[in-house]
Amino acid sequence: MTDHHLKATCETVHFGGFSAQIPPALTVRSGDRVTVETFSGLPVYQQAPPAFLPPAFLEICENLAPERRVAAGPHLLTGPIYVTGAEPGEVLEIRLETVRPLLPVGFTLTSPGKGGLPDRFDQEKLEFIPIDLAAGRIEFPTGSGIKLPLKPFFGTLGVATAARDRNSIPPGDYGGNIDNRLLQPPCRLFLPVFLPGARFSIGDGHSLQGDGEVCLTALETSMEGTFELLRRADLGHLPLPLAETADAWITMGFAETLDAAFESALTRMVDFLEKVLSLNPEDAYMLCSLGVHFHITQAVNAPMKGVHGILPKEILPGSIQL
Template sequence: MGSFTTSVSSTCVEIYSLDLANNIAEFPAGSGIKIPLKPFFGILGVATPETSRTSVPPGSYGGNIDNRELQAGSRLFLPIFVPGALFSIGDGHSAQGDGEVNVTAIETSMNGRITLKLRKDLQLTTPIAETPTHIITMGFAQTLDEALELALKNMIDFLERFMNLSPENAYVLCSLTVNFHITQVVNSPQKGVHGMLPKSIFDKKINL
C-alpha cells in the first residue's frame, strides 16, 4: 500500500491509501468505488527566456500539461527555447480524468525513468506526443474554443508534414477520425485541449 493526498476544497486535504497490489484507489474511503491507477507526470516542460514564468500554466514549452495520456511508453516532443533546454518533470498523478475539474488529480510522490534526446530535425513550435496507439497534438489558450482551434491546427500541420496530406484532406480526416479531449481547465490562465489521432488507420509506420 502507498499513500496519496487529494484536496477536496480550498481548505481541506485528505490522505488516502493506494492499493498498489491491485492497482486501484478507493474513493471515498469505504465507498466501494475503485479507481484504476494510471500514473503519469503532470509537468513536462522546458525553460523559456522569461525569468518571471510560473510553473502553473502550460504552453508551447510544455509545462503543467496534465495530460493523462502521457503514461509510461509515451514520447513527448518539445521545442527548445534556451541553451540546454533545462527540462523539468514533476507533479506525479496516480489517476486523473480529462479536464481535472476539481484542480487536483490523485497527487502522489512518484519515481520515473526518462530518456532525453535532442532532435534537431524536427524544428517544432508546439508540443507533439506519441503513445503506443496515438499521435497527440495540443492547444493551450485562455478559452477552450481557442485551445481547440490550436489543437486542430496543430493536427492539420502534423498530417501535412508527416503524412503528406493536403490541408483540405487533413482537415477532413480530423473530423472523421481525431478525438479532441479537454485536457484541463484549472491551470489558469491557460486551458488545454488535445487531439488524438489513431495510428491504426495508417498502413505505414509513422516516423517521428
C-alpha cells in the same frame, strides 16, 4: 548511453515555477537515460500523514533555499537537467520508459474560486487517499466500493524559457503543467528548445486523473520515473508540443478559453497531417472530423486551459517515423 540517477534533494529541486537562473541539477548527453525522484505536496505537507512524508521530502519542505523558490506555483520539480549541445530552435525528445508511485498515499484538493466549478464550492477540502500499490488501485470515497485503477504519469514536464520566474501552473508551448493523462509510458513527448541545454524539469506526479482534472487536482503523488533525453535538430518543422503513445499521436493546444485551446490543437493536428502524411489541408481537416478525437486535457490551470487531439495509429496506412 549513460544511466543517471537524480534524487530529489534541496540542491536538485525547485519550487513554484521555471527559471532560466536556476543552475542545472544534472548535465547529460543526448541519448542518456535518467531515473528521477520527484515529490509532490509541499504546500500541504504540514497537514499530511506520516506515510506521505519520507525524510528526504521533509528535509526539502523545511529547508529549501529561497533562491530555489522561484514563483508562486504549487509544484515541486526535479531539475533542471541540462542536455549538452541542445540549442534554441531544436527539439527535445523525452522518451518516457517507466513511471511508478513512491508512496502508499496521495492527495486531492478542491479550493474556493478554483477548479471547474469555482463558484459552487465555498469550502476547501483536502483529502489524503490510501493507495494500494500491490493491487494498483484506490477506493474513493473510502468505504464506497468505488475502485479506481492507477494510471500514473507526470503532470508537469517542461523546459525553461528566458523568463526568470515563470509560474508552474499554466502550461504552454514549453510544456510545463500539461496534465495530460495519456502521457503514460511507453511514450514520447517533443518540446521546443528555448535555451542552450533545454533545461528540462519534471514532477507533479499523478497516480490517476480524469480528463479535465475538474476539481483542481489529480491524485497527487510522489513519483519515480525513467526516461531518455535526446536533442533533435531535424524536427523543428513540426507543430509542438507533440506526443506519441503506444496507440496514438497527440497534438496539444493551450489558451485562456477552451474554444481557443481547441482551435490550437486542431490547427496543429491539421499541420501535423500535412507534414507527416503529405495530405492537402482540406483532406487533413476533413480527416480530423472523421477520425481524430479531441478531449479536454485540463480546465483548471488558470489562466490556460488545454485541449488535445488524438490521432489513432490504427487508422494509418503505416507507422510514422520521427
